[in-house]
Amino acid sequence: MLRATEDDGASCLPAGGAARHRHHSNGSDMSIFSRRKFLAAGGAAAGLALLQSSNVSPAQSCVATRYNLDSAKGKKMLQIYADSVRKMNNPLRYPEFTPLSWMFQWYTHMVRGDRSKAAEMARVFPLGGSALADEMWDTCQSHLGQPEQYFLPWHRMYLNFLEQIVRTVSGDPCFTLPYWDYTNPARQALPSEFRQRNSNRWGPLYRAERYPEINAGTPLPQGQVGLRLDLECMKSGSYNPFNGDAGFCANIDAMVHGAAHLDIGTPLGMASVPWAARDPIFWVHHCNIDRIWASWNRAGGSNPADAPFLDKTFVFANGSGERVAPRIGDVLSVAPAAYDVYLARPAGGLPFQPAASDAAAREMAPAALESNDAGVDGDIRLGGEAVTVPLGAGAGRAALSARAPRTGSTGQPILLIEGRSVTGFAASGFNVYVHAARHSILLPGSPAHVGQLHFFGLEMQHDHADGAHDPSAMSGRDASFVLRDDTRRMLATLDPANLAVTFVPIGAWDESVGAAVRRVALVLR
The missing domain is CATH 1.10.1280.10 (Di-copper center containing domain from catechol oxidase)
Known part of the structure; x- marks a missing residue:
């Protein structure tokens, strides 16, 4: 028989069994539910202010700050x-x-x-x-x-x-x-x-x-x-x-x-x-x-x-x-x-786009970027060893050289990684580098280091979807890195026809986990 106690919630698994059907009355705790009340619960809430409280009377006043x-x-x-x-x-x-x-x-x-x-x-x-x-x-x-x-x-x-x-x-x-x-x-x-x-x-x-x-x-x-x-x-x-x-x-x-x-x-x-x-x-x-x-x-x-x-x-x-x-x-x-304190935006951010652009952006076909990027498509498998992807010929890399950017461009290069996917639990991630294809020394914090890539939440979660969702949609998770000034200066000294992207695993990588990306591209904004 399960003995119900004032559980501190620190056990590995939640309490279960007969205790979940018992009710306890305490005059100071008006929030305790009966099953009948729970079954009857319904209706809609009005006025969803960010920190609205359902139990604040009109006479009470709270500055709802986190x-x-x-x-x-x-x-x-x-x-x-x-x-x-x-x-x-x-x-x-x-x-x-x-x-x-x-x-x-x-x-x-x-x-x-x-x-x-x-x-x-x-x-x-x-x-x-x-x-x-x-x-x-x-x-x-x-x-x-x-x-x-x-x-x-x-x-x-x-x-x-x-x-x-x-x-x-x-x-x-x-x-x-x-x-x-x-x-x-x-x-x-x-x-x-x-x-x-x-x-x-x-x-x-x-x-x-x-x-x-x-x-x-x-x-x-x-x-x-x-x-x-x-x-x-x-x-x-x-x-x-x-x-x-x-x-x-x-x-x-x-x-x-x-x-x-x-x-x-x-x-x-x-x-x-x-x-x-x-x-x-x-x-x-x-x-x-x-x-x-x-x-x-x-x-x-x-x-x-x-x-x-x-x-x-x-x-x-x-x-x-x-x-x-x-x-x-x-x-x-x-x-x-x-919030009591807000955060400043880091320097070097992309120009803000008006909200109206977002709907159109979701419909933008990848081909719309082809004239201004250099990339490689395919099933790029990542694992316990470093993986280098040569970017191949393309106008986008030429634009990353010392020459002036195209008319209307902000001159801000982006490394775009499309279609992250994984077949199991991926505990760690990868350091991502952009560099000359024959570059041999890649270190975190160097100009070649543009960011980190992980696969949190991309594994399918047993049968939670119950057939209601398309598993192929999980392969569409993208990420992009705005290249820093020191990275751009470094790239300007390199042959734009000889660039590559390398993914280096962070720590030990479980080789039974199949991580991949669908596309890697350099895009000039």
């Missing part, structure tokens, strides 16, 4: 968060079938990797009444073949409603999620509050399913995976792909977002999509990803403005556990005070 977790206000919010994680993991307070349970929120992202959605639905809802879970679970965008452009708004909604739920669970109507500012080189170690397994206060934030050195305080880029955390994605000039730029949404996913997931690890934790949202660090990580997006917008980046994008809806549960279906258009803008 704070750096290193700040005094951020640490106060982190304590509320830790207490709420503990409660949400306790099946006596919040049985698994209730939308306010930690497992229900985790499964909204994706159901655990060793079980299918159908099996978990049957386990958690043996008597039926699973309509909301059926709509919500396994809806993370965009790891099951959905359009990449949904990645940022879906996760913003996910944060917003988790925030509402914590307000209900904690009873604090002014709670806001803190963020972890890991692009600051001085803050790249996992925050200490998430590393205290036996702490009564912080224990709920601990997970053993991280790499040991990360739980010991080693900065993420110095761990066994070693992917760097930077803001290169902010150099994109458009939200969606445009003329050789993979776009901000694709690049934040392909760069800093996935890098943090993989650096933290493991395949049963942050490094794997089905397990990631079980870890409380997931939410403060994604809070920072949302802050980077908001910062890119403040710097001048435009979000798409086409009606199909704006009108797209997703299903969540609000702070009362009720079904809501917000539109993407409802969450694209944030209040100036949404």
